[in-house]
Amino acid sequence: MTAVLAATDLRKSFGALKATDGVSLTLREGEIHAIIGPNGAGKSTLIAQLCGSLAPDAGTVSFLGCNVTAQPVAARARMGLARTFQTSALAMEDTVLQNALLGALGASGKPWHFFAPVARDRGLKGRAEAALDAVGLADLRDVRTADLSHGQRRQLEVAVALTLEPKAFVMDEPMAGLGQEGSAQLTSFLADLKRTAPILLVEHDMDAVFALADRISVLVYGRIIATGTVDEIRRDAAVREAYLGDEA
Numbered sequence: 001m002t003a004v005l006a007a008t009d010l011r012k013s014f015g016a017l018k019a020t021d022g023v024s025l026t027l028r029e030g031e032i033h034a035i036i037g038p039n040g041a042g043k044s045t046l047i048a049q050l051c052g053s054l055a056p057d058a059g060t061v062s063f064l065g066c067n068v069t070a071q072p073v074a075a076r077a078r079m080g081l082a083r084t085f086q087t088s089a090l091a092m093e094d095t096v097l098q099n100a101l102l103g104a105l106g107a108s109g110k111p112w113h114f115f116a117p118v119a120r121d122r123g124l125k126g127r128a129e130a131a132l133d134a135v136g137l138a139d140l141r142d143v144r145t146a147d148l149s150h151g152q153r154r155q156l157e158v159a160v161a162l163t164l165e166p167k168a169f170v171m172d173e174p175m176a177g178l179g180q181e182g183s184a185q186l187t188s189f190l191a192d193l194k195r196t197a198p199i200l201l202v203e204h205d206m207d208a209v210f211a212l213a214d215r216i217s218v219l220v221y222g223r224i225i226a227t228g229t230v231d232e233i234r235r236d237a238a239v240r241e242a243y244l245g246d247e248a
């Protein structure tokens with residue numbers, strides 16, 4: 001199966017510390033591939049290299065069959081690599097629809113000062129409304145973003161990403177800060193979303209990971225020590241020792 005997103009032998013050091021130490025992984029069409037590992041294992045450093053905000057010392061990143069190692073974040077985003085949840089980029093005082101429109105505007109490549117006409121641009125508006133519909137926020141389109149729940153804001157972030165017509169999602173701890181109910185809702189939402197585009201998921205919430213992941217890679221000290229299905233990872237002796245312990 002061809003990989004939508006792939007890292008090959010990525011390496012990144014901070015001084016003597018090898019934060020990424022020869023990482024190779026793939027994200028395939030239709031899957032959720034979770035990256036788990038203890039604090040400081042190098043998950044954020046890896047994501048930053050995949051998305052283009054950090055240059056690797058060695059190795060390559062390819063997306064949709066193109067070598068994008070030298071491409072900046074914006075170029076990868078335009079190709080359809082959607083990174084969500086790292087820091088909220090939502091405009092809190094604007095409505096849900098306005099945020100989705102800003103996303104659609106960014107995707108269109110039109111200059112920002114055309115925003116007023118854009119609000120009347122039926123093509124862009126249609127795109128924004130379709131994205132809100134897809135995440136279940138259509139009824140809340142006129143609500144101020146600050147008044148949404150935590151989980152609804154995460155869904156709105158996905159809607160903004162959807163206006164870019166993403167070919168892959170990279171998500172950094174989407175469950176963080178959500179209560180039990182919010183996590184459960186987002187879990188079922190992500191289980192559907194992977195049909196739109198595959199998801200590389202960095203997540204500490206093991207219930208969510210075990211419920212969602214088609215494959216899991218375990219990162220420890222900058223190296224992937226195992227990749228496999230949920231059952232394979234739960235049974236893996238090295239993983240239990242290095243990370244999961246009693247959680248498996």
Ligand SMILES: Nc1ncnc2c1ncn2[C@@H]1O[C@H](COP(=O)(O)OP(=O)(O)OP(=O)(O)O)[C@@H](O)[C@H]1O
Nearest residue numbers: 014015017019037038039040041042043044045046
């Ligand atoms: N800019 C930097 N300069 C120096 N060291 C860094 C830098 N960024 C990360 N590190 C170090 O690299 C290692 C990997 O950090 P990283 O944040 O990628 O881990 P992580 O798995 O995402 O951790 P967490 O689960 O706590 O978010 C850590 O030891 C961290 O201190």
